[in-house]
Amino acid sequence: MDLRLKALTKSIWVFHISAGSCNNCDIEILDCLTPRFDLERFGIQLVGSVRHADALLITGAMNRKSVPRMKKIYEQAPKPCVVIAVGQCALSRHMFRDSYNVCEPLDKILPVDLYIPGCPPKPEAMIDGIIKLVNKIKEVKK
Amino acid sequence: MMIILKEMFYYFVFPGLLFGTGIGLLAGWVDRKVTARLQWRVGPPWYQNFVDILKLFGKETIVPRGRAATFLLAPYLGFLSLGLAAAIIGRALINPAVSFAGDLIVILYLLTMPAIALIIGASSSRNPLASVGAGREMKLILGYELPFIMALATIAIKSGSIKLGSILTYQLNFGSFFYSWSGAIAMVVAIFCAQAKMGFAPFEISEAEQEIMGGVLIEYSGIPLAVFKLTKALLLYTMPLLLVVLFLGKDLHPLFIIGKFVIFLVIFILIKNTNPRLRIDQAMSFFWGPVSLLALAAVILALMGK
Numbered sequence: 001m002d003l004r005l006k007a008l009t010k011s012i013w014v015f016h017i018s019a020g021s022c023n024n025c026d027i028e029i030l031d032c033l034t035p036r037f038d039l040e041r042f043g044i045q046l047v048g049s050v051r052h053a054d055a056l057l058i059t060g061a062m063n064r065k066s067v068p069r070m071k072k073i074y075e076q077a078p079k080p081c082v083v084i085a086v087g088q089c090a091l092s093r094h095m096f097r098d099s100y101n102v103c104e105p106l107d108k109i110l111p112v113d114l115y116i117p118g119c120p121p122k123p124e125a126m127i128d129g130i131i132k133l134v135n136k137i138k139e140v141k142k
Numbered sequence: 143m144m145i146i147l148k149e150m151f152y153y154f155v156f157p158g159l160l161f162g163t164g165i166g167l168l169a170g171w172v173d174r175k176v177t178a179r180l181q182w183r184v185g186p187p188w189y190q191n192f193v194d195i196l197k198l199f200g201k202e203t204i205v206p207r208g209r210a211a212t213f214l215l216a217p218y219l220g221f222l223s224l225g226l227a228a229a230i231i232g233r234a235l236i237n238p239a240v241s242f243a244g245d246l247i248v249i250l251y252l253l254t255m256p257a258i259a260l261i262i263g264a265s266s267s268r269n270p271l272a273s274v275g276a277g278r279e280m281k282l283i284l285g286y287e288l289p290f291i292m293a294l295a296t297i298a299i300k301s302g303s304i305k306l307g308s309i310l311t312y313q314l315n316f317g318s319f320f321y322s323w324s325g326a327i328a329m330v331v332a333i334f335c336a337q338a339k340m341g342f343a344p345f346e347i348s349e350a351e352q353e354i355m356g357g358v359l360i361e362y363s364g365i366p367l368a369v370f371k372l373t374k375a376l377l378l379y380t381m382p383l384l385l386v387v388l389f390l391g392k393d394l395h396p397l398f399i400i401g402k403f404v405i406f407l408v409i410f411i412l413i414k415n416t417n418p419r420l421r422i423d424q425a426m427s428f429f430w431g432p433v434s435l436l437a438l439a440a441v442i443l444a445l446m447g448k
């Protein structure tokens with residue numbers, strides 16, 4: 001396996017986009033960084049600038065205002081970069097699917113690599129999902 | 143020819159760029175691990191910083207609209223000049239006889255280069271947050287440079303020389319400067335200034351992850367970002383080493399040097415972890431007020447021979 005990808009799987013810097021979420025998913029994401037779960041031991045860090053990001057964590061139901069901005073942010077991220085949809089809202093628009101303000105689920109807008117269901121998903125579920133994603137990347141590139 | 147090759151080896155491999163960044167990255171890991179343990183976390187494995195750098199080398203480099211040349215070259219400016227400082231300090235430690243007259247002044251200039259490189263790079267990215275960061279960095283330089291120069295002046299007065307080699311031989315003969323009043327005060331001043339130079343909390347005002355999103359580094363990605371991270375690592379190697387040379391230069395056995403290096407590192411990390419970030423005006427008044435007064439006291443004490 002190629003060295004760069006190996007390094008990438010060991011040091012994932014995450015940029016967090018909240019695209020109209022109810023804030024609960026975001027709180028659960030922050031929980032991953034607390035002493036109890038401590039994602040830094042896998043080299044996962046939350047970064048403030050999308051230019052440093054290796055993964056975009058997207059939460060929320062993507063209302064009309066946030067979709068163009070989200071696309072812009074995705075274009076600004078340096079590739080290779082994965083997109084992770086966190087929470088039922090990002091997966092399927094959840095209870096907002098009939099809203100006038102919410103147009104499409106996330107995977108019709110951006111190429112999603114990992115779905116983490118739940119409302120909100122537990123931190124354990126997120127860590128589990130990321131490990132699955134890492135294994136997937138490793139297998140694809142073998 | 144051989145001499146040139148040898149000098150190249152000193153600069154690029156040992157004790158310059160390669161060795162310095164290696165040690166610096168390890169020191170960065172110590173910092174992250176200690177921080178994690180203080181917050182009751184496990185912390186990253188020891189190779190984490192190396193993996194981070196390796197990963198950044200494999201990422202795409204995005205150049206924003208603006209001055210592409212200065213944007214891309216600025217990181218190397220800081221990194222290479224800091225490497226020169228590391229090589230000069232390291233060589234003086236290995237053999238005090240080889241250093242040249244006035245290298246203390248050269249080091250003083252070279253140590254400002256990383257900050258200047260940050261300012262140039264950030265300004266050429268044309269990002270508003272980066273320019274806020276660059277402005278803060280500039281003010282911070284104005285703040286800490288004055289007491290830092292005074293701390294170095296204390297050493298120069300005490301040893302009667304601006305040559306690292308003779309500063310070291312003076313301490314070998316008459317004991318470390320730390321054990322005199324003026325030396326101890328100057329060391330406290332220099333520790334604060336080094337903290338600001340390395341961009342550690344409470345002085346990471348120009349980066350301020352939570353406030354201006356990485357500030358000066360906001361537009362950097364891929365290899366230039368990696369070079370900036372390497373510069374930071376190199377600073378983490380150079381600053382403690384410089385403090386060892388200036389203030390605790392008595393026993394130059396490798397084990398003692400490592401021990402003193404670790405002591406300074408631990409002091410930096412403890413200050414970092416126990417202090418919240420200052421505002422830029424607070425940092426300025428801190429450096430121009432109490433710290434400068436302390437430095438002045440050190441200079442006066444040194445002139446009186448204390």
Ligand code: SF4
Pocket residue numbers: 020021022023024025059060061086087088089090094118119120
């Ligand atoms: S999935 Fe649930 S918790 Fe998450 S943003 Fe939607 S409604 Fe909120």
